[in-house]
Amino acid sequence: MALKHKTPMLDELxxxxxxxxxxxxxxxxxxxPMAEDLLGLLEMSYEHKEGHWKHGGIVGVFGYGGGVIGxxxxxPDLFPNVAHFHTMRVNQPASKFYTTEVLRKLxxxxxxxxxxxxxxHGSTGDIILLGTTTDQLExxxxxxxxxxxxxxxxxxxxxxxxxxxxxxxxxxxxxxxTQDITYDITMRYQDELHRPMFPYKFKFKxxxxxxxxxxxxxxxxxxxxxxxxxxxxxDQEAVRAYVGGELVPNGGAHGTEKRALDIQKEVIDLCPxxxxxxxxxxxxxxxxxxxxxxxxxxxxxxxxxxxxDTGATILVGAKAPILEGAQLGSVVIPFIxxxxxxxxxxxxxxxxxxxxxxxxxxxxxLGETIQRLGMKxxxxxxxxxxxxxxVNTPRYNPYIFYDPAEVPGGWSxxxxxxxxxxxx
Amino acid sequence: MSQEAKEKILEYMKSQKKTKLYxxxxxxxxxxxxxxxxxxxxxxxxxEGTIKYWSSGSTTMYMLPGVDDVGKEExxxx
Ligand code: SF4
Ligand code: SF4
Numbered sequence: 001m002a003l004k005h006k007t008p009m010l011d012e013l014x015x016x017x018x019x020x021x022x023x024x025x026x027x028x029x030x031x032x033p034m035a036e037d038l039l040g041l042l043e044m045s046y047e048h049k050e051g052h053w054k055h056g057g058i059v060g061v062f063g064y065g066g067g068v069i070g071x072x073x074x075x076p077d078l079f080p081n082v083a084h085f086h087t088m089r090v091n092q093p094a095s096k097f098y099t100t101e102v103l104r105k106l107x108x109x110x111x112x113x114x115x116x117x118x119x120x121h122g123s124t125g126d127i128i129l130l131g132t133t134t135d136q137l138e139x140x141x142x143x144x145x146x147x148x149x150x151x152x153x154x155x156x157x158x159x160x161x162x163x164x165x166x167x168x169x170x171x172x173x174x175x176x177x178t179q180d181i182t183y184d185i186t187m188r189y190q191d192e193l194h195r196p197m198f199p200y201k202f203k204f205k206x207x208x209x210x211x212x213x214x215x216x217x218x219x220x221x222x223x224x225x226x227x228x229x230x231x232x233x234x235d236q237e238a239v240r241a242y243v244g245g246e247l248v249p250n251g252g253a254h255g256t257e258k259r260a261l262d263i264q265k266e267v268i269d270l271c272p273x274x275x276x277x278x279x280x281x282x283x284x285x286x287x288x289x290x291x292x293x294x295x296x297x298x299x300x301x302x303x304x305x306x307x308x309d310t311g312a313t314i315l316v317g318a319k320a321p322i323l324e325g326a327q328l329g330s331v332v333i334p335f336i337x338x339x340x341x342x343x344x345x346x347x348x349x350x351x352x353x354x355x356x357x358x359x360x361x362x363x364x365x366l367g368e369t370i371q372r373l374g375m376k377x378x379x380x381x382x383x384x385x386x387x388x389x390x391v392n393t394p395r396y397n398p399y400i401f402y403d404p405a406e407v408p409g410g411w412s413x414x415x416x417x418x419x420x421x422x423x424x
Numbered sequence: 425m426s427q428e429a430k431e432k433i434l435e436y437m438k439s440q441k442k443t444k445l446y447x448x449x450x451x452x453x454x455x456x457x458x459x460x461x462x463x464x465x466x467x468x469x470x471x472e473g474t475i476k477y478w479s480s481g482s483t484t485m486y487m488l489p490g491v492d493d494v495g496k497e498e499x500x501x502x
Contacts, residue, residue, distance in 0.1 A: 056479065066484070158484070196484035200483060363483055
């Protein structure tokens with residue numbers, strides 16, 4: 001079917017071997033005028049090298065301060081079908097487990113009341129429903145909540161929809177119940193999720209083990225990463241089977257052929273803290289030096305497993321913005337059990353938010369506030385004790401200072417006399 | 425108390441040149457209130473329709489009703 005608008009520049013994006021979003025939109029455009037006008041508007045934006053969207057107005061459905069991103073086209077005279085093109089963010093189920101029935105129903109709702117275009121999923125994790133009109137927002141919300149038991153997610157200066165890895169549902173390495181933690185955060189902080197109150201967005205992400213499949217350490221303002229504090233469980237018999245070529249290394253991830261594992265080269269030498277030893281028969285791990293990097297466990301999953309005294313490490317301050325300023329999280333709680341009812345964690349979260357709300361500037365992520373005011377200020381506000389495990393690189397982030405009031409005996413310092421002896 | 429705070433916030437908004445204000449800006453109108461209390465009051469005002477939200481998708485701001493709220497996107501970052 002011939003489409004209404006000529007799109008020579010967009011057509012370029014259909015060439016090459018990779019999948020093309022233009023092809024996808026064209027397919028929908030054959031049955032949806034909204035998608036057809038979207039292509040025309042996009043082509044015009046490429047021509048003008050300027051965007052033609054306006055934002056604002058609507059932020060949610062009745063009672064909500066987030067979940068909808070109001071979007072309007074500034075040339076409705078040319079593209080009337082995208083005069084409104086609002087995005088709806090839908091809170092995805094924890095770990096993104098769906099039944100096909102739910103997915104079909106979701107698509108049916110969107111086919112009927114929206115553009116038919118979806119983005120599964122946005123980088124926060126939400127199901128992104130792209131393009132609908134103002135009059136459809138409430139009816140869509142009604143069907144989502146009543147027929148599918150689904151809710152809108154966060155947007156704007158809200159807590160954003162929390163996300164997590166598959167965790168214990170499918171992964172033997174998970175040290176914590178990632179879905180339960182996500183559900184707990186979602187339900188306890190409904191107000192923060194639906195009503196903006198923060199200086200900027202705030203994200204929680206939970207990974208079951210240090211492999212960190214949701215990249216919590218790189219993307220979440222508060223990252224919850226599963227770990228253990230006892231010893232890696234070793235099955236020496238299975239270690240010998242890997243070395244003898246009876247088992248496939250890396251769980252088959254790098255080739256499913258059986259081969260003898262060069263344990264010295266592929267495991268021992270790659271251990272970042274050099275805390276392992278192989279004497280030809282037995283594997284020894286000095287667990288006190290192990291940083292739980294998961295490497296050895298990833299290579300020999302049948303032989304090595306995380307310990308049994310499990311919990312999580314909490315990090316704060318990561319962000320991964322599109323343009324610049326990416327930052328990894330910093331450890332603030334080296335180990336917490338993370339078991340229901342999560343009281344200790346809630347207390348920490350609420351102290352952290354109180355501080356950020358008071359001290360954070362507009363559009364400043366938590367990590368930036370910490371950078372500006374210092375980790376010491378953050379630790380004081382959240383009543384956490386400084387700990388060597390929080391030091392990233394010695395002499396690089398030395399934010400741990402001694403306070404004479406807290407050191408037995410204390411000391412005094414006369415800055416004037418000091419300056420006389422040491423000229424600035 | 426909350427009625428008084430609401431009036432202060434409204435007056436503050438009317439006195440500003442900018443049409444869109446951040447949550448932190450509104451809190452300046454009620455410096456004695458804790459942020460969480462201020463948030464409750466501000467959300468009540470939104471529910472009552474005395475003020476309204478504006479959002480770019482990444483940040484949320486507050487406006488007076490009746491002001492044209494569909495501005496050109498100031499910041500397209502999500
Ligand atoms: S983060 Fe760990 S527990 Fe979660 S899916 Fe990945 S490997 Fe499994
Ligand atoms: S988990 Fe990493 S640090 Fe710990 S023993 Fe294995 S390779 Fe070494």
